[in-house]
Amino acid sequence: MTLVNPNIVHKNSIEDVLISTPIYLLKTKLSINEFNIFIQNNEEKIGNQLYKRKGDYYYLITIPSIIKKTETDAVAHLNINDFYQKKTNNDYEIKDFYIPIQVELELNNIYKNQYTIDINLRKNLKGIHVFSHILNIDIHNYFFYRKIHDHVPGIMLMETMRQATYYFCYTQLQIQLGDVSISISNMFLEFFSYFDSAYPIELFIIPTNSNYNLKPKHIDFTGYFYQNCYFKSKMRLQGGVMKMPIFQRLRNTKTPPSHDFKLSKKTDNTITLYNEKQEHLSAKLIQFKSESLLVEIEKNLSNDFKITQCSLPCLENKILLVKNFTDISENTILISLKDNKENHNLITKLIKYYSYQINKLSSI
Structure with a gap:
């Protein structure tokens, strides 16, 4: 056939x-x-x-x-x-x-x-x-x-x-x-x-x-x-x-900045972090919002490694531009993303295709 x-x-x-x-x-x-x-x-x-x-x-x-x-x-x-x-x-x-x-x-x-x-x-x-x-x-x-x-x-x-x-x-x-x-x-x-x-x-x-x-x-x-x-x-x-x-317009949904998401279990959560010199290190994306990413790293970042960009395999390693980042704990950092169209489109795709919302229903 x-x-x-x-x-x-x-x-x-x-x-x-x-x-x-x-x-x-x-x-x-x-x-x-x-x-x-x-x-x-x-x-x-x-x-x-x-x-x-x-x-x-x-x-x-x-x-x-x-x-x-x-x-x-x-x-x-x-x-x-x-x-x-x-x-x-x-x-x-x-x-x-x-x-x-x-x-x-x-x-x-x-x-x-x-x-x-x-x-x-x-x-x-x-x-x-x-x-x-x-x-x-x-x-x-x-x-x-x-x-x-x-x-x-x-x-x-x-x-x-x-x-x-x-x-x-x-x-x-x-x-x-x-x-x-x-x-x-x-x-x-x-x-x-x-x-x-x-x-x-x-x-x-x-x-x-x-x-x-x-x-x-x-x-x-x-x-x-x-x-x-x-x-x-x-x-x-x-x-x-x-x-x-x-x-495409009918399929667009606005995501409130307060909503938390996690990647599905079958999605690679590896995230690559870059500094201004394009040096990079590998980390894990724990969860995220429409405007920020919570990332787990193996050890503290050195003071001279300033994150400017990051990328994910599921997004074909297209670049997300970083606004700033904050140390949350020894192995966890919070990355704030720049407010631009490219970042918005990539995060929207990440939510639509590869993620689920963390809420009371997902914990039942």
Whole structure:
């Protein structure tokens, strides 16, 4: 299975990617007007390779448009009511929707259709695609399967919905990764059955209201989850698309100078202290406020070592400028930071990404 690029789903490690590169789905049937629009974007020859006209509709040629009532035993293992609607004569006619690739393959095989599913042909179609993804359900995943499960955790499926939505937005709409960010405002979940960890899961997403706004300020997508050709879950994700400066401004929080913070246990608390001659010594950051650092050193500083700067590995060793410092005890000093923009940005990053507040709740 080939996975999508981590960056496009807001991740920086392939281990966190849960969706495959997309499979391209087609609608099961098109009206004459829809077919004409389709061949305007693509050649008529391609349209005829994918659809066949019967009456007032063009039907996808890889699956039966009608399942006769005498043929239902052949598809008894499928819940055909998800994909076909019963007619008055008790035959079943394909619904006007999308059909997951696993069901399309199964029907194509049952009916030994002469038309094979040409994924490459679909990939080269012009216009907006409907993507289906096979989920990367790794039972050794360091987060979702730390506890052994016999079913796929619901929170893992929620993350696949987010990733599939972001992938669609950045590849099919006119929004550029890096220029904008997507923030989730709502998710609505329906689970109809458990998902087994041992079987492949397929997810496809479409705009909830079938509205393809190419430069949206808001997004609204519905995802359909299938396993073993059964429809097992439905999710709806809503959110906002905003320019990065707005996104960053919304995430900024003002930190009162009185609040104390400690670095998380997994963060290296080594701090390097520098004097005017750029001589340096290593110390430990015990705790800090937005404007000061409490630092532990191995021995008293010599009188001629005046701290002017300091740096931390978690901040890529970028320089914090020091205003002054005070000896608190034999091995502890309090460093006051200069009030400038660069210091403020670095300390804000330190608080947001690597720290927790020391308060009554953290001691419970």
